[in-house]
Amino acid sequence: MAKSTRRKQLEQAVLLPLDWIEERTGLVGGVKYFLFRNVPHDVNWMQTLGAATLTAFIVQAVTGVFLAMYYKADPNSAYESIQTITHDVTLGWLVRGMHKWGASVFIILMFLHMGRVFLFGAYKYPRELNWIVGALLLVLGMLEGFTGYLLPWDQTAYWATAVGINLNATAPFLGPFIADFLQGGNQINPDTISRFYSMHMLLIPGGIIALIGLHLYLVVRLGVTSPPWSTTAAGRTRTEPETPSSGEGGLIRSPQTESEPS
Numbered sequence: 001m002a003k004s005t006r007r008k009q010l011e012q013a014v015l016l017p018l019d020w021i022e023e024r025t026g027l028v029g030g031v032k033y034f035l036f037r038n039v040p041h042d043v044n045w046m047q048t049l050g051a052a053t054l055t056a057f058i059v060q061a062v063t064g065v066f067l068a069m070y071y072k073a074d075p076n077s078a079y080e081s082i083q084t085i086t087h088d089v090t091l092g093w094l095v096r097g098m099h100k101w102g103a104s105v106f107i108i109l110m111f112l113h114m115g116r117v118f119l120f121g122a123y124k125y126p127r128e129l130n131w132i133v134g135a136l137l138l139v140l141g142m143l144e145g146f147t148g149y150l151l152p153w154d155q156t157a158y159w160a161t162a163v164g165i166n167l168n169a170t171a172p173f174l175g176p177f178i179a180d181f182l183q184g185g186n187q188i189n190p191d192t193i194s195r196f197y198s199m200h201m202l203l204i205p206g207g208i209i210a211l212i213g214l215h216l217y218l219v220v221r222l223g224v225t226s227p228p229w230s231t232t233a234a235g236r237t238r239t240e241p242e243t244p245s246s247g248e249g250g251l252i253r254s255p256q257t258e259s260e261p262s
Ligand code: HEM
Pocket: 046, 047, 048, 049, 050, 051, 053, 054, 057, 110, 113, 114, 117, 122, 123, 127, 130, 131, 132, 133, 134, 135, 137, 138, 141, 212, 215, 219, 223, 224, 225, 226
């Protein structure tokens, strides 16, 4: 059936800017490759846990941006700014609640995803480096939780952070330096809160975003693992390499045709 003029015009309107971008960046081809690449036919629901973790991180990033519009990283006004967000700002209670509970969801999902990778043996060759990148993401994720906990500047926040910093201070050799760096001095002081805020909203999320980029690049490059019970996984059935048969003067003896001397 011939396409109507209106439909042709619509197609043009969509394709023209896409072609423009593709010609200059190759990005459209990249996205197509990402969306239509082959994955094993027997992938499992548990393999969506990585994407769920990514979604949780995006929720944290978006809600964090809105909280940062009202939060004041100063010992004299931090607590009040949190009260204002919770009670006065439109939907502030919801955004703060999503960020606070979302932090736990993010950490739990990371552990579940890591458990899935472990149980499926997906950390083995050639994905060892992606496991290491994941382990770094786990450390940075927990540091996000640690640095964020101080920000409400209430009694729980203050004393929980004091315990955390003291624990770090007991580490061999580097302990005291880590504690001094975290506090910005030899005890928790007004500078500590801005230091934690800077790490919480700039340094650590920056590191997480960069590592997620590398993590996903490796996922696409190396392909997705089949579940351990898969009967069609790549490499599951091995064909023996051909070896020269005996009696032909070959140096390599074929295990199928010769028996070992007893
Ligand atoms: C911010 C945290 C993380 C995000 C957003 C994330 C995201 C993802 C996504 C989307 C995938 C592909 C889909 C899937 O297999 O579920 C994946 C695969 C993978 N992840 Fe993560 N991940 C994170 C943390 C971790 C951690 C903590 C580890 C382990 C220490 C890890 C190790 C791996 C490995 C080895 C794969 C490849 C698995 C395969 O090919 O089957 N990731 N990740």
